Amino acid sequence: MQNPTATETALSEAEVHRIREDFPILQARVNGHPLVYLDSGATSQRPLAVLDAERDYLTTLNAAVHRGAHTLAAEATDAFEDARAAVAGFVGVDDDEIVWTSNATEAVNLVAYALSNASIGRGGAAAQRLRLGAGDEIVTTEMEHHANLIPWQELAARTGATLRVIPLDDEGALRMDEAARLIGPRTKLVAVTHVSNVLGVVNPVEQIVATAREVGALVLLDACQSAPHLPLDLHALDVDFAVLSGHKMLGPTGIGALYGRRELLEAMPPFLTGGSMITTVTTTEAAYLPPPQRFEAGTQRVSQAVALAAAVRYLASIGMSRIAAHEAELGAHLVAGLSALEGVRVLGAGIDLPRVGLASFDVAGIHAHDVGQILDDAGIAVRVGHHCAQPLHRRLGVTASTRASTYLYTTRDEVDAVIAGVARAIDFFRRA
Incomplete structure (x- = not known):
């Protein structure tokens, strides 16, 4: 539902x-x-359940995850990955399709910059479908939060693609006739909000996804105002990417998540690079871990992830x-x-x-x-x-x-x- x-x-x-x-x-x-x-x-x-979960983690398990070989680090890693599983289950996806980010804005930018990196040849043959250039189009809407608009403006500027915007009618609803016209053979990505943060309306995402599928375009869903308030099954919605923000759904600030379809995450080159997302490094090149760790460079937001898991469990317990x-x-x-x-x-x-x-x-x-x-x-x-x-x-x-x-x-x-x-x-x- x-x-x-x-x-x-x-x-x-x-x-x-x-x-x-x-x-x-x-x-x-x-x-x-x-x-x-x-x-x-x-x-x-x-x-209190969320506040207590973060405090309990910090007072009993705090350690670097995916790094240390000692018992505390292993237990911290288990808590971190259990949190990933809880959030994945809450939105109807698999554990390895959830990437931790600092917020939804970072999650959108992660996708935008990964597509940008693919467009300059990073990622190899698997990333071919993610590349944009002159003649390609990105479609978004006139009702988007700036976080789901400006990254696509910048991606278009970097790649030479064209940004198209689905207009609104006089009431503020999406012009679905215009959506059908604008989403066409040149469209590579459609980025749309599930629920408007101004109007509160639930957009007809299923219709937009169906139109995008007809032309082979990817769909990114801004779920910041839907994940906290509606039952959400991202696999059932058939979107390719979705972003959510912890602090809007009873969780702490400093934590968000990107959902990405597994085969797309596997094809995407990384956005942030550094420690914890690599397998082998020489002075001239590096090989990267599979997703989701490929997109989680550096020290992670462990206590925040644990708290967000407590938040989704709290929401699920109420229904x-x-x-x-x-x-x-x-x-x-x-x-x-x-x-x-x-x-x-x-x-x-x-x-x-x-x-x-x-x-x-x-x-x-x-x-x-x-x-x-x-x-x-x-x-x-x-x-x-x-x-x-x-x-x-x-x-x-x-x-x-x-x-x-x-x-x-x-x-x-x-x-x-x-x-x-x-x-x-x-x-x-x-x-x-």
Whole structure:
């Protein structure tokens, strides 16, 4: 299952309050008010199970992985690889198809630079299908986070390929007619977000993948806003690459992952080079390990990987389908409540697609930063700005927006608090 449906049983209010007990920070007070945290789309909070897992690793197992021959190093390596297996299972792929990165941005750049290296002849015959040059095309969309746009701009500049962009309609939905036109015989790669970090809509990835398959193009999926919120099976989606970020899914900062189809990872030349990713080195050349270690040069993010594994186990214990249903209910309530306020425009509200519990909105005549300040004064944390998606905002005719994003620990009362806070901001500035 890839999208929330009405048949799923959402978390009950009692269950959500029980979950909140696992998150100490949610008991905090900000500016004299109980914290209302609706910025999980930027960074989620961490439960005790995740905090304890990282601390336990550091106090009982901390050692260099894949290097030392002593017992502690072997046990640390086992913990590191067990974490890889946990994350792989969570997104429906094999252990050796998960590469650890510092974040999703690095994961996208890893693919972009590996393709760039293949394009100058690195990687041998197996990398032939990964090479780009003049006449080839990369396709992305107008709604992408900058991290899934700028690396492809740079790859096009390095290789002479052309970057094509699938446009949006007036509501903000992908123009699928244009996608079908732009993805053609010259397309080598399609890079698309699964869930928009501004609109909250779940894009029709299956349709995009099918179109790409017709012309032999590879597909990279930005799963940063879907892996934390929806059941995800990357093999079933049939994408070639996917990226995710730990800190958006109850894990720590400093850890992300790249999924790559095994045969593609085996063909790809490395991006970062150095220790721990080689078999033999002379003063003039080196031979590299098979993936995923080929792409994991240097000292690894071991405690962070262990913590991320604890995060996905925590999410799985609750059930991703139930989390998705809970957030779908909150998202619908959030959009309806905001849309009912005079002068409020919820970006993408009219798009007929499933959505996660996220809404970005513009208040006529009031800057997003001013709205955010009023909310912050009341202890309500939201995101303001362009959310690293300037082309999308430009297409929809706004400079910035205010974004409220929910998660498994968000209550309906908190959503109501945001709606009431926006109403107060409107009243305050209009009276002023």
